[in-house]
Amino acid sequence: MAIAECLQELKKTGKVDQDKPTLKRYSKDHSYHHPMEPLCVFTCQNENDIQTCLRICNKYKVPVIPTAGKTSLEGHTIPESSNVVIIDTSEMDKIVAINEKDLDCIVQPGVNWMELGERLEKLGLFFPPDPGASAMIGGMCGTNCSGTHAWRVVLADGTVVKTRRRPNKSSAGYDLTRLFVGSEGTLGIVSEATLRLRRLPRFHAVIFSQFKTLQDAANTVAQVVQEGILLNRMELLDDFSMKAINLANKSSYGELNSLLFECAGFSEVQIRDQLEALEKITSGHHCVLFEKESGAQSAKLWNIRKAAYFASKALRPEIDSHILTTDCAVPISHLCEMLTATRIDLSNSGLVASIVAHAGDGNFHVFLQVDITNEKEVQAAEAFRLRNATLALKFDGTCTGEHGIGIGKRELLVEEVGHETVELMRRIKKQLDPNAILNPGKVFELYPKAKL
Numbered sequence: 001m002a003i004a005e006c007l008q009e010l011k012k013t014g015k016v017d018q019d020k021p022t023l024k025r026y027s028k029d030h031s032y033h034h035p036m037e038p039l040c041v042f043t044c045q046n047e048n049d050i051q052t053c054l055r056i057c058n059k060y061k062v063p064v065i066p067t068a069g070k071t072s073l074e075g076h077t078i079p080e081s082s083n084v085v086i087i088d089t090s091e092m093d094k095i096v097a098i099n100e101k102d103l104d105c106i107v108q109p110g111v112n113w114m115e116l117g118e119r120l121e122k123l124g125l126f127f128p129p130d131p132g133a134s135a136m137i138g139g140m141c142g143t144n145c146s147g148t149h150a151w152r153v154v155l156a157d158g159t160v161v162k163t164r165r166r167p168n169k170s171s172a173g174y175d176l177t178r179l180f181v182g183s184e185g186t187l188g189i190v191s192e193a194t195l196r197l198r199r200l201p202r203f204h205a206v207i208f209s210q211f212k213t214l215q216d217a218a219n220t221v222a223q224v225v226q227e228g229i230l231l232n233r234m235e236l237l238d239d240f241s242m243k244a245i246n247l248a249n250k251s252s253y254g255e256l257n258s259l260l261f262e263c264a265g266f267s268e269v270q271i272r273d274q275l276e277a278l279e280k281i282t283s284g285h286h287c288v289l290f291e292k293e294s295g296a297q298s299a300k301l302w303n304i305r306k307a308a309y310f311a312s313k314a315l316r317p318e319i320d321s322h323i324l325t326t327d328c329a330v331p332i333s334h335l336c337e338m339l340t341a342t343r344i345d346l347s348n349s350g351l352v353a354s355i356v357a358h359a360g361d362g363n364f365h366v367f368l369q370v371d372i373t374n375e376k377e378v379q380a381a382e383a384f385r386l387r388n389a390t391l392a393l394k395f396d397g398t399c400t401g402e403h404g405i406g407i408g409k410r411e412l413l414v415e416e417v418g419h420e421t422v423e424l425m426r427r428i429k430k431q432l433d434p435n436a437i438l439n440p441g442k443v444f445e446l447y448p449k450a451k452l
């Protein structure tokens with residue numbers, strides 16, 4: 001590794017930033033993982049810039065980390081050493097084409113999903129994934145926010161490949177798009193993505209329902225899924241979440257376990273059928289509130305749900321808490337058992353946390369409020385996180401439904417898929433990135449080096 005020569009060559013492009021505040025900004029993410037400043041930040045305006053940067057770094061075997069919106073939560077974009085070049089793709093923010101008739105669009109990696117959503121809405125279309133507000137397409141591909149079906153990717157040596165063409169269905173060779181989805185910047189850098197879009201339904205209804213027990217709310221979710229009632233969204237907020245939301249927003253919602261349902265369809269009859277089915281199922285699980293919300297009120301509820309992550313800090317106003325978030329997912333028939341065990345474990349460990357779930361997918365987050373200056377508390381939170389993921393695996397679930405592995409779940413990945421599978425991932429990486437320059441140490445550790 002010849003860091004000085006590499007830096008000198010990169011600087012000749014005029015795209016390198018080494019200002020102290022910039023390096024500090026790129027040293028951390030929203031998570032509790034320890035920060036580390038990179039060597040420099042290389043800002044790309046186009047695919048050519050990505051190629052140039054990769055060719056130089058590959059020549060000197062200097063590691064790189066691609067970034068987009070920087071909202072990932074498992075240390076994905078934090079350097080593991082101070083010799084890392086950040087390749088920032090956030091300024092590649094063009095919507096190249098919206099193909100209304102084919103229900104797809106072509107975008108650069110720096111396009112923010114909310115801005116794209118505003119453009120699409122005017123055409124009666126939408127792109128379903130819904131991550132952190134500042135997330136961008138490059139990072140969403142990196143963490144598998146799904147909905148993508150073709151990419152241009154720059155490989156470690158600067159070669160550009162297109163994974164497939166635009167039709168919805170293709171059997172042309174290996175499905176390389178899926179290979180790169182969720183690869184966390186370890187296999188290549190996305191320079192352009194084709195996204196599959198959906199038509200916005202014409203009719204909507206939002207239901208806010210509440211339950212005295214977490215079990216009743218979870219069993220409601222399972223029954224809705226098992227009966228095949230197709231909803232746009234179904235989100236669970238436990239009683240601690242509702243308390244945090246009230247504290248953070250000075251609102252006065254009942255501090256009970258809550259479910260938010262969004263029905264959507266292309267006819268009023270469809271909506272009416274969904275509402276009737278939901279009313280029947282929720283009342284069978286002792287629901288104490290079933291309110292149909294409209295217009296501004298329903299928008300307010302979704303905004304509150306979106307803000308539940310940051311609102312959770314209100315549960316511990318006395319400390320500058322860091323949020324350690326989990327994102328296990330289990331098969332829907334185990335959701336109730338899983339959430340019940342999670343809440344009991346939290347209470348036995350004396351940890352302060354709220355639970356929020358993208359419930360229809362069996363995917364839930366525990367937002368743990370951790371005082372990182374208290375070593376004992378950090379250890380207790382880490383131990384909980386491991387126990388919780390291990391329990392999810394016991395139920396044939398996953399340690400990560402959407403945030404990815406990063407550096408925080410590398411050991412859990414081995415437990416989840418087995419040594420042989422992780423070894424195959426290492427072999428794939430070795431083929432695509434022989435010098436191991438692309439986000440090394442994320443997803444799995446690079447040792448045993450002899451095998452790479």
Ligand SMILES: Cc1cc2nc3c(=O)[nH]c(=O)nc-3n(C[C@H](O)[C@H](O)[C@H](O)COP(=O)(O)OP(=O)(O)OC[C@H]3O[C@@H](n4cnc5c(N)ncnc54)[C@H](O)[C@@H]3O)c2cc1C
Nearest residue numbers: 068069070071072076131132136138139140142184185190
């Ligand atoms: C408040 C909050 C709420 C959230 N809610 C959700 C949620 O509901 N659902 C969900 O799925 N996630 C959620 N997240 C997590 C996060 O928003 C997602 O993981 C998102 O997809 C990350 O996108 P990003 O642009 O911020 O990526 P970054 O953080 O910049 O990068 C993420 C990964 O992708 C790689 N990468 C970045 N750019 C590229 C590129 N051009 N080519 C290849 N790889 C690249 C990086 O190296 C990294 O490994 C939430 C986060 C926060 C802070």
